[in-house]
Amino acid sequence: MERFYTMWSYLVRRLLQAIFILFIITMLCFILTRLSSDPMAQYANKQGITAADREAIRKKLGLDRPMPVQYVRWLGLALQGDLGNSFFSKQPVLLMIKQRLPLTLILMGTAEIVIIIVSLALGLVAAIKQYSFTDNLITSISFIGFSMPIFFIALGCIMLFAVKFKQWGLPYLPTGADIWNPKDPVELIRHLILPVFCLVAIQTAGYSRFLRSSILEVLGLDYVRTARAKGLTERVTLYKHALRNAILPFITIIGLDIPFLLGGALVTESVFTWPGMGRLFWEYAQRGDYPVVLGVLLLTSSGVVFFTIIVDLLYTVVDPRIRLG
């Protein structure tokens, strides 16, 4: 019963904190985006628009009001689920996000699954064979991947697998610059291969290094020595005893990273012209279209804030030693 109350008071406190954090985020983003570019700029040099017209548009968009009023109005509407309309495409922001989100989830979800599988395998092998040739090889390759800007490997892949393979008459992959139909599964998979490969190459390193060191840490603990001393096989010691504890922090960092998938991969999506959230953000940030920019920011950061609470709560279930504080 006591545990039940602690959990509820903890949850309420965390939710209040989350609301405060989201308030800071929206205010920060609003100030930064609203002041950095003038949404009226697109009308400045247009033919047939007089100064009076411009003033009318300004009024209609609410840009003539003082800044705090604009913020409160935007926030009020956002709380009711209305993120406003894009200045540029004139569409509702929510609709634009709804169109882009599934494709981002497909790309990022696939990449994340591959990353988890690959880094599990690499981390495990590197830890078991610590300081062997295999370990050093895995470590070196993952450090090189970790040190590369993603556009380097992305452009390199396009040059090799799309441009050169086509020239050499080999089966080639699309660059993404063509027009394609995301509803066709074959085309979708063809277009997925390169961006997923690049994301995996860059991001596997962090996870596998992390898993390696947490396995090594657990392998040094007394209970593992006890298990070995009991005469358990190395296999049982490793998979039944060591791995179960070593994998807890690994699951936590994955859990904390998952909400960031909502934001997509801005650079990868841009290079491969993948119509996802990252590219949506980038395209409209360049135009100073702040309702779209704020909408994407609000969605991703609320995802992050609330998901963190869920991960923390789940962690107490998985590991009963952790108390809610």
Added chain:
Amino acid sequence: MAINLDVVESPVSAVEFVRGESKAALTPSQLVWRRFRRHRMAVFGGIGAVLLLIFIIGGSIIFPESRANETDLVRRLAPPSSIHFFGTDSVGRDVFFRIIYGGQISLFIGVLAVLMSISLGTVIGGAAAYYGGWVDTILMRFTEAMLAIPSLFLLIVLAKFIGRNIGQVTIMGRTFSGSIGIVILVIGLTSWMYLARIVRANVLSLKELDYISASKALGSSDARIFFSHLVPNTLGAIIVSATLGLAGAILTEAYVSFLGLGVQQPTSTWGNMMQQAQSFLIRGAWWMWVFPSLFIIFIILCINLLGDGLRDAFDPRSSRHL
């Protein structure tokens, strides 16, 4: 009764003691150096970084800056040769010399951005832990808010906010694009959050210790306690985070350049050289793209290896050296 406390309290692990590896008690910094040396990859990283530094500094002493900005339209897009080691770019500038001078700017941006981010991280994290209460609440919620925004989104929004067209600045007879300052500011302001949390956690546990109370009783000011007692004791975390942060900052500079928000021409950085080369890659001018990329990857690799080794060296609990 003279009990030799040195033997009991010397920070030598039992293993080292039994093996007879330690003849005398080592100071903490000697211990760090000793653990670091055993990390072969980290030593390799350190040597690589020093060599690259020698290349950049030596190169800029031997060759004048004018050679990096000299345009020669007849020899534009020339492949690597004995005259132009790394070929020439789209307006005939020598890629080799631009890498030397671009490296200077890239490293300069990296170092200043890291200095800014560790100062911010230390002061914000330290103040939050030291004062506690509402100061802690506000500072930490702000930190969490910054962390909840995907980093590239934050970077773009901030770059758009500060990024006005600043003209050129002349310092010590050399002309730089004013956008260098903006890039430093953008990277520094968006990378302090992790360190702030580490410093906060460290200071929270340190401030309960007796020597802090003693210092307070002696009448030390908050600033004195903070900078001469608390900060030195979290120095390990700060050094590690500064090293890894430097790699991160150089990488971020490349990303910022890729998005066209970076340092403007004619000042070269490795990042904007890569960005400029992209459109010529498809036309076969691979050298414009490959060389700056290799330099970026190599320096970041070296610094990351160095940082990884330092982290192990400063944190004896990590079991990699058992």
